[in-house]
Amino acid sequence: MFRDMRIKFLVILLSAIAVVSCKKEANTSEADQVKEEQSQKRDQITRKDIEDLSYSDYVLSSEADKLIMDWQKFQEFNSQIDFLKQAEFSFFRNDKKIMTTLLDEMKSTIPEQINTNTIQSRIIVVETTALKLYDVLNLNNVEKNIKLTAIKEILASVSYLNLQINKKLELDANNIKRPSNSD
Secondary structure, eight states: OHHHHHHHHHHHHHHHHHHHHHHHHHHHHHHHHHHHHHHHHHHOOOHHHHHTOOOOOOOOOHHHHHHHTTOHHHHHHHHHHHHHHTTOOHHHHSOHHHHHHHHHHHHHTOOGGGOSHHHHHHHHHHHHHHHHHHHHHTOTTOOHHHHHHHHHHHHHHHHHHHHHHHHHHHHHHTOOOOOOOOO
16 A cells, blocks of 8 residues: 555656646747747848948939830849848849849840940849848848848949949940041
């Protein structure tokens, strides 16, 4: 009888320990989940974060706008940059092949009037910063400030491409034909 009571006591004691430790694990896991959610919110990049980035944002002149109106791949890429400015990262997080294909097609369809080495170089810089942003956004352990730096770099590279297009068209507009020296 004493032995039966001991066994019952041990069973009850072990059951109590199991219940307490399970509850402790549940509380710990809930606390960890709350901390993780708070960390994700803190590390989440918002539209305001992107608006607060400091870089020179050059827009295309009206003449440049008219010229690139038919440059479809450039228009598509600029649309993705506009989404990026709204903190919508899907283009830069999805299939890398889609992004690289768009950039390759953009490079291969540059309008004749602006197809110069400087414009091609700027497009390569845009491509490089886009690939870097893709890599940074698709890693889980990257800090928010590094992600913001990569976003700033691509926005600046697109802005400098716009500036270069504007400069090219301005130089072409100011190109005065000189009389030939056939004396």
